[in-house]
Amino acid sequence: MIHREGTSLLSYTLMIILLLIFIFFFIFSSVIFFLLSIFLVVFYVFLIFFFRNPKKFFYDENFYDKKKEIIVSPADGKIVEIQNIFETEFLKNKCICISIFMSPFDVHVNRYPVSGKVIYTKYHTGKYFIAWLKKSSLENEHTTIVVETNNKNKILFRQIAGFLARRIILYAKKNSVIKKGEEFGFIKFGSRIDIFLPLNSLILVKKGEKVSGGETEISIIRS
CATH class of the missing domain: 2.70.70.10 (Glucose Permease (Domain IIA))
Incomplete structure (x- = not known):
């Protein structure tokens, strides 16, 4: 589950990353394109991991x-x-x-x-x-x-x-x-x-x- 503080940031970041990957496809060689794409994907996965909000059971x-x-x-x-x-x-x-x-x-x-x-x-x-x-x-x-x-x-x-x-x-x-x-x-x-x-x-x-x-x-x- 993603915390509410991360939902808008993750949405905007995903759009930017997809745009960058599209641009990189046309201006870089296949090797550089692949490495940059992997970096952006790993970065996005880290953001998802950071804003996670695991379910917990609480009692007083x-x-x-x-x-x-x-x-x-x-x-x-x-x-x-x-x-x-x-x-x-x-x-x-x-x-x-x-x-x-x-x-x-x-x-x-x-x-x-x-x-x-x-x-x-x-x-x-x-x-x-x-x-x-x-x-x-x-x-x-x-x-x-x-x-x-x-x-x-x-x-x-x-x-x-x-x-x-x-x-x-x-x-x-x-x-x-x-x-x-x-x-x-x-x-x-x-x-x-x-x-x-x-x-x-x-x-x-x-x-x-x-x-x-x-x-x-x-x-x-x-x-």
Whole structure:
């Protein structure tokens, strides 16, 4: 299944590629024509692969156990950092920050890690450092979203643009009631998600581990 953010781009790109292949047929030798055509086809297949949106089954474990909050990964990718950090924008408190790097080969759909109510959203302009660098968290273009869960925990997470990512799409709206696993955004090409959790959280993942958005349990917060 192709994500909605890629449908128009894929349509226009296909028309351009077909036009180029038609032109190349008349101006290049058969060998060069064949190599260029293969390159364009491979490039188009990569775009289809990038904008894929595989079906996933979501359920909220917290519905069955009100004494704990199970946090799932907001994105597909690799855990590149787990650290204690002081969050300065909204929480203004010490937190555990888990950073997830999405390579161009990962699914780039972003999903809510918890159910609850969106109480804060903000877009920040910025630079385009490589996404796995620590300074990219605040210096790169990014968005900040905060969800207050049913247990009144406030979970903050950020979409962070990387060196290749030049467009962050955010669907989250303040005061909307959301469910774990629903889409809150999309980032085009390599990028990163940071999620800030309370210090009493039990972390279930480790640095270097691969995670799946909306599926991998990354933390438990007990009431």
